[in-house]
Amino acid sequence: MARKRVDLDRRTVLKGAAAGAAATIFAPNIVAAQSKVIRIGMPTILSGRVAQLGTSSRNAIQMEVEKINAAGGLAGRQIEMVIRDSKGQPQEAARVSRELVNSDGCEILLDAEASSGSFAVQEVAKDLGVLVMHTNSETSSLTADPKIRIPLAFRSCRQGIHDAVVSGAYAAEIAKAKKINRWGTCSPDYAYGRDNTQLFVEYLKHFYPQAEVTMEAWPKLFQPDYTEVITRVLQSKPQALYSALWGGDLTSWVDQANIYALFSQMEVFAINMADYTVLTAVKNLPKGIHSATRYIKTYPNTKANAEWGDAYRARFKEYPTNWSWENWVGIHFIAEASKKANSADGKKIAEAMRGLKIDCPFGADGTVTMRADDQTVIGYAIGWGTTISGEPYVPEVTGAKWDTILQLEAEWKKRNNYT
Amino acid sequence: MNLVALTECLTSASCLVTQTTSGLIIGMLLFLVAAGLTLIFGVLKVVNFTHGSFYMLGAYLALTVNGLTNSYFLAVLAAAIGVALVALVFERFFMSKVYGSNVLMQLLVCYAFILIMDDAVKIIWGPEFKSMGMAAAFQKPPLFIAGGIVPVFYLFLIIVTLIISVVLWLIITRTRFGTVVRAAAVNPSMVSALGINTGLVFSGVFMLGGMLAGLAGGLAAPVRSLTAGMGFSILIESFIVTVIGGMGSIAGALLGSIMIGLVRSFGSIGFPLFVEGLMFLLMAIILILKPSGLLGKEG
Amino acid sequence: MLTARPNLARDILIAAVALALLLLLPYVWPNKMINDLVIRVSAFALFATSLNLLVGYTGMVSFGHGMFFGFGAYAFGLSMQRLGVSIPTAFLITVLSSALLGLVVGAISIRLKDIYFSFITLAFQMLLYSTVIAWVPLTGGDQGLMGGIPRPPFLGVDLSIEAHRYAFAVTVMVAGLLILRQIVESPFGYTLRMIRDNTERASFLGINVFRAKLTAFVIAGVFGAIGGMVMALFVSGAYPEFVNWTMSGEGIFMIMLGGLSTFIGPAAGALILSVLNDVITRGTEHHGLFLGAVILLFALGLRKGVTDFIADWLRLNREAGSRGGN
Incomplete structure (x- = not known):
């Protein structure tokens, strides 16, 4: 019944079964604060080109909040999600977050914004002193840089530096075996694309010093036509190409590069390829593209992971995304920390969350840990493999070694004076 | 900035050929969208900001029809006809109501439509991006022409665009409709004094313009990812093209498209991080030197 | 005609009453969402x-x-983050540098007429946008200015406190509108109207049209920049979206919704668009559909801005009343 109301009102409000149904929709904050309900505000992107970030995050949260509420919610208080669209604009993300806390009575923020929005939400959380869980922003500095980091902010998703170490190590193995020395890069020209690519090159060279980058192409985000970029790549004939393009941009690029037969001329490493949205959208998926895992049912190859993927697919008639599992991690960390602290208070949850280890279908060893010193998640499953054109899309995945990641991350932090 | 790479490319035959062809390819697709935009402006003196949405709609219609019939040809046809009809409805019931008012009122109506169309596409086709896939006929290795690489599909697009340009030129210069359109562009009250229904002419031009945008969307669909809001960047670029070439001049649109295509393809070598800025710089310079555009008539 | 001469005393009175009401608002209606809305509308109104x-x-x-x-x-x-100056100094830097920008862009653009003027201003804006995106070390590129803008106290005002921020924003807005009001009601303001209605006649009467237009362009630029400054203080950052053409589009919609023939119209439009945006995004994720429908209703139903509509209605009523009296 609660779900029906959601659809009727076209409001992205999820309710716990115990919540007073009529009261909460129009309720002023006082009611929410006194009742047994705890509201969690979720600013995300539900419109425009990256609407899928929001919808797939919301789906995962919807599934998990139901489970958490059935198990008693946060210290006996049922969770009610209030989900709003920021349209992908940082200033709207800031406004929406303030509103969620100030007038909707949300006591915790689950920030499912892309990276630029997450910094805006971080500012609001700092201002208002609420607990915030960043679930989608992979930009390393958000939690690594002590100037930006705040005590009440956590991150439950993959982090750029981890991704780079894993990718560099994997690409270096291939490069060593096939003597690939001349590399090209083709990544979107914005913060994520630049940071990701620069770090990848750094770690590629770390593991395989003979590698050198002979060409770089920087298409714009959401560029419709990649022709000039593709011909440039073909002109300079690198032996391998690395790309941090993602989502719809990556599909366009693959479609366009395909008719130039680019994939038969070099090894292609597209870090964001192995996400179902891309894998299933591309009609003529070339074989043998190297990609890191984003969300894939076959890795980690466990029953828990496969079951979760199937349940998601059965319910929403689509595959989960990268963002779906990252939000799973976010909401479960809040729930487990609340259980440990036996409180729904943001500060107490934060205290309990530092260093907490929880069971997780997406953990490399079945668990993930919220590292205490920089409040970001580690131990999640990540690896690389090559694509085939149908299920299971990435049959073999080489998993990453977390001790290598952590060691190189520590050195990276030192170099950047982040310690 | 990387002037060394740019000089290297300009002195290497294969790089020159490849980048020039890629500039032409970019330009040709741009031209199809820009031609409709400039046609509508030339006759109706209306800046049709919904043109990008027409392009988007064309791509989505093609996707659906392609999925149903598995025929690229039918998909493109459906895109052209479907969007022409939508353009007709839009012109008759909305745009024609604000012809007399100032440009800002027209902008407002267009903006409302852009918002509505983007959401409608999201509701009908879903929020996730789509890809149409390449027809089997074009899944062939690219050709090598004078050291440059040209995919078969793009060769096809260039030929189709050229045919469309010629047909368009014939319609404008050789048919009665074209004569009336040209006359209406210069003096609409004279045309209506001659007993010709200008409202009908305007609708016809708007339909033709919309059809071109739909056609472009359908033709390009196999190499684009389809999302709500995809018309946006194409709108901006076709604006630059029409302004550079001269608002209202179809030949100018062709010239402008090729220029922008070349700026993109060579700019991405010399100024990889400022390609967009280069296009606007070019637009500003041309506006300063010749406000009516390269081939536009002095207003 | 009562308004033929500028009526400074009346304007100051209205401004003072408006300011007093706005300052009292948080005490009468203590709602943080309304406070935030007023701050944002202040920025957009300017x-x-x-x-x-x-x-x-x-x-x-x-x-x-x-x-x-x-x-x-x-x-x-950037002045606050990089130079570490006080807020009044940063304010002064913002005003002077935006005046300079207005002078340069205006001097080039004003020579162009009609739609070509529109397009060249758009081109300059997009050049600035591309620069902001590309000059990452200075601007942070697409991420915007991160890490927050410091808000050191000055003259007893501490903008890190919400109540102070609110009072500062509404004061700047009311003062700014008061100054703009004096400008449009001054002889210079009437010169601008004459240029709008008949440029040839204006230049025939010995008015230096170029200089008058350039002055208007620079003044508009400075107050637009002050609006941006209020916004930056509120969100504690600056984002490329602010420089993007969508921002210009929103400005135009505010004018059109509020009405461009009354002085207060654009400010009213800023309020209407902000409230519409907030209400619609709260209620539905298909806000494009709803916002688009509302705008269509305005454009095709009302055919003018809200304040234009009210002004016309009042005038009609008055005329009807006086006719009835005779």
């Missing part, structure tokens, strides 16, 4: 009213006014 100095009063349809809003936000944010 932005839209300054744009209307060009569009409504001078007949110069700028498609690039967002350039100043964004420039103001970045100039202010």
Whole structure:
């Protein structure tokens, strides 16, 4: 019944079964604060080109909040999600977050914004002193840089530096075996694309010093036509190409590069390829593209992971995304920390969350840990493999070694004076 | 900035050929969208900001029809006809109501439509991006022409665009409709004094313009990812093209498209991080030197 | 005609009453969402009213006014972050640098007429936008200015306190509108109207049209930048969206919704668009559909801005009343 109301009102409000149904929709904050309900505000992107970030995050949260509420919610208080669209604009993300806390009575923020929005939400959380869980922003500095980091902010998703170490190590193995020395890069020209690519090159060279980058192409985000970029790549004939393009941009690029037969001329490493949205959208998926895992049912190859993927697919008639599992991690960390602290208070949850280890279908060893010193998640499953054109899309995945990641991350932090 | 790479490319035959062809390819697709935009402006003196949405709609219609019939040809046809009809409805019931008012009122109506169309596409086709896939006929290795690489599909697009340009030129210069359109562009009250229904002419031009945008969307669909809001960047670029070439001049649109295509393809070598800025710089310079555009008539 | 001569005392009185009401609002209606809304509307009201100095009063349809809003936000944010100056100094830097920007862009653009003026202002805005995106070390690129803008106290005002921030924003807005009001009601303001209605006649009467237009462009730019500064203070950052052409578009919609033939129209439009946006995004994720429908209703139903509509209605009533009296 609660779900029906959601659809009727076209409001992205999820309710716990115990919540007073009529009261909460129009309720002023006082009611929410006194009742047994705890509201969690979720600013995300539900419109425009990256609407899928929001919808797939919301789906995962919807599934998990139901489970958490059935198990008693946060210290006996049922969770009610209030989900709003920021349209992908940082200033709207800031406004929406303030509103969620100030007038909707949300006591915790689950920030499912892309990276630029997450910094805006971080500012609001700092201002208002609420607990915030960043679930989608992979930009390393958000939690690594002590100037930006705040005590009440956590991150439950993959982090750029981890991704780079894993990718560099994997690409270096291939490069060593096939003597690939001349590399090209083709990544979107914005913060994520630049940071990701620069770090990848750094770690590629770390593991395989003979590698050198002979060409770089920087298409714009959401560029419709990649022709000039593709011909440039073909002109300079690198032996391998690395790309941090993602989502719809990556599909366009693959479609366009395909008719130039680019994939038969070099090894292609597209870090964001192995996400179902891309894998299933591309009609003529070339074989043998190297990609890191984003969300894939076959890795980690466990029953828990496969079951979760199937349940998601059965319910929403689509595959989960990268963002779906990252939000799973976010909401479960809040729930487990609340259980440990036996409180729904943001500060107490934060205290309990530092260093907490929880069971997780997406953990490399079945668990993930919220590292205490920089409040970001580690131990999640990540690896690389090559694509085939149908299920299971990435049959073999080489998993990453977390001790290598952590060691190189520590050195990276030192170099950047982040310690 | 990387002037060394740019000089290297300009002195290497294969790089020159490849980048020039890629500039032409970019330009040709741009031209199809820009031609409709400039046609509508030339006759109706209306800046049709919904043109990008027409392009988007064309791509989505093609996707659906392609999925149903598995025929690229039918998909493109459906895109052209479907969007022409939508353009007709839009012109008759909305745009024609604000012809007399100032440009800002027209902008407002267009903006409302852009918002509505983007959401409608999201509701009908879903929020996730789509890809149409390449027809089997074009899944062939690219050709090598004078050291440059040209995919078969793009060769096809260039030929189709050229045919469309010629047909368009014939319609404008050789048919009665074209004569009336040209006359209406210069003096609409004279045309209506001659007993010709200008409202009908305007609708016809708007339909033709919309059809071109739909056609472009359908033709390009196999190499684009389809999302709500995809018309946006194409709108901006076709604006630059029409302004550079001269608002209202179809030949100018062709010239402008090729220029922008070349700026993109060579700019991405010399100024990889400022390609967009280069296009606007070019637009500003041309506006300063010749406000009516390269081939536009002095207003 | 009562308004033929500027009525400074009356304007100051109205401004003082409006300011007093706005300052009292948080005590009468202590709602943080309303406070936030008022701050944002203050920024947009300055932005839209300054744009209307060009569009409504001078007949110069700028498609690039967002350039100043964004420039103001970045100039202010960067002065605070990089130079570590006080807020009044950063304010002064913002005003002076945006005046300079207005002078340069205006001197080039004003020579162009009609739609070509619109397009060249758009081109300049997009050049600035591309620069902001590409100059990552200075501007943070697409991420915007991160890490927050410091808000050191000055003259007993501490903008890190919400109540102070609110009072500061509404004071700047009311003062800014009061100054703009004096400008449009001054002889210079009437010169601009004359240029709008008949440029040839104006230049025939010995008015230096270029200089008058340029002055209007610079003034509009400065107040647009002040609007951007208020916004930067509120969100504690500056984002490329502020410089993007969508910002200029929103300014135009505010004017159109509020009405461009009354002084207060654009400010009213800023309020209407902000409230519409907030209400619709709260209620539905298909806000494009709803916002689009509402705008269509305005454009095709009302056919003018809200305040234009009210002003016309009042005039009609008055005329009907006086006719009835006779």
